[in-house]
Amino acid sequence: MATVTLRDIRKSYGAFEAIKGIDLDVADRELVVFVGPSGCGKSTLLRMIAGLEEITDGELAIDGKRVNETGPADRGLAMVFQSYALYPHMTVRQNMGFALRMAGVPRAERDRKVEEAARILQLGTYLDRRPKELSGGQRQRVAIGRAIVRNPKVFLFDEPLSNLDAALRGQMRVELTRLHEELNATMIYVTHDQVEAMTLADKIVVLQAGRVEQVGSPLELYHHPANVFVAGFIGSPRMNLLPGTAAVANGTGVEVDLDAGGPRVTVPSQAAGAASGRAVTLGIRPEALRPDANGPLYGEVKLAERLGGLTLLHVGLAGGQNVIVQIEGSAPTRAHEPIRLAVDGAACHVFDAEGQALPALRRNPLAA
């Protein structure tokens, strides 16, 4: 049982405000991911929760109890660092047992807990090695094991997978999900990789420049981004963002004239805030575009990326913008061919001049 509550949390370095007032509730047993570009303050925020950075203003509570003034040793949290931060002079067993040793747990119990954690992480045969004798993935597991052994209230992960190669990262992602299920613990996870965020999170917190841009489930963020930033950040390949003008706005949606030309695109968004004639941005996911001989958008294929199961076409539109089109399967289209594209208006997004999304008329049923 552990909840984390942030109320108007702020962090300043002199005159520079790195974290600009963050409110957040992390529920018990939830896996919350902080995601954002580098420098957005996500690691700082995590370190403030850990107690490694002072909180300039606001209140941080764990299980409803204010902990602003509590040191990291007494908050009952465990952290996995990007660099793993294993103790180089200790064996795996000593590394994993260190917290228990600090807590004065008797040796027999310590050993039992370390071996239990080693079993969960398949580290049993490495217990007497030192960190430098382990591979990157094994070190990562020791770092996680060190956290597990303590049975902490909350697990904190600071970009734990970014030092691993792609294959291992995918494997560890699955393992972390399994671990979250098995341990049934509250976890806060920081990453700059939106794929990690999408696959791991119960709840994603998108941060930019020290502010929360949006909080929601992965599919909520994907299907209903609150603004242009979230729309562009969540989803790979990126959402195509095309400038346009609102032509008609009524109860059935908003019709947008693209500056690039072509016929109107009707998007089922709430019309409020988009009077006709106002500049808007049309957001089209790569999978909402498809080649169509009679399609309204016209351009030339500049590059075709073939991933096997998917094909990504980079298309230069006649109006000068570039868009990415995602097609299932292996499309025959080749680079430097002309192409016509159809737009699935129902899957598009409209953003007003300030970059805020116009709410969709119908919510995606999976985006709780």
Add this chain to the structure above:
Amino acid sequence: MKQTAAQRALIAALAWGVALLLFFPILWMVLTSFKSEVAAIATPPQLLFEPTLESYAEVQSRAEYLRFALNSVVVSLGGTLLALAFAVPAAYSMAFHPTERTRGTLLWMLSTKMLPPVGVLVPIYLLFRTVGALDTRTGLVVIYALMNLPILVWMLFTFFKEVPKEILEAGRMDGARTGGEFWHLLLPLTLPGIASTGLLSLILCWNEAFWSLNLTSSEAAPLTAFIASFSSPQGLFFAKLSAASTMAVAPILVFGWLSQRQLVRGLTFGAVK
């Protein structure tokens, strides 16, 4: 770049040349200590002579070597331990909790080493006289500790800087307080560095002459004062002076030689980690 045999030979010859040049005064001192007083001042200097221990015997009969040596050991160890007791916490806070003034503080500390000691001799002498610290081991210990503190802080600071901050942070997350953090993590990780810092301090204290000559007379006088007492009013007796010097530097030479691996390892700690 691949070196040819000739280049290697040249480099070896140069290294030997420099090493012999540096070692020559010590060698000459040791040789002289085994000469008779007459042979010691002979011109041209004699390389071949009949060795004699008479200077050693006379030195031993005129002064109690062991008492001076004991003083040297006590004040060197004391000064080193006292300096480390202050330098370790200072370097810890500067390395792991720096402020914008840390760099400046470090430079200022080092700059005090540029002050010629004789500039503060009179005030320190008066202070020592007032508190009754003249010719006491305690007084020398304090002076030695203060004298070496800037260098020790600098050295420890650079060693501590090599330790990734995350390791200590991980320790803090694991429930270690400042004491545990130091004892279980920082100390084992930087032990070679701390040891070589301590060794350097011991050597500097042992060889120190200015303060020991000015602040001690008999009770607390270390080996440097022992040597000086042989550059005596009766004129210079080179063989006896050399014998006294050899006896004074022998312990620290042996000590340095035994610990040279540790010293070098500590001084190149960052490079090999």
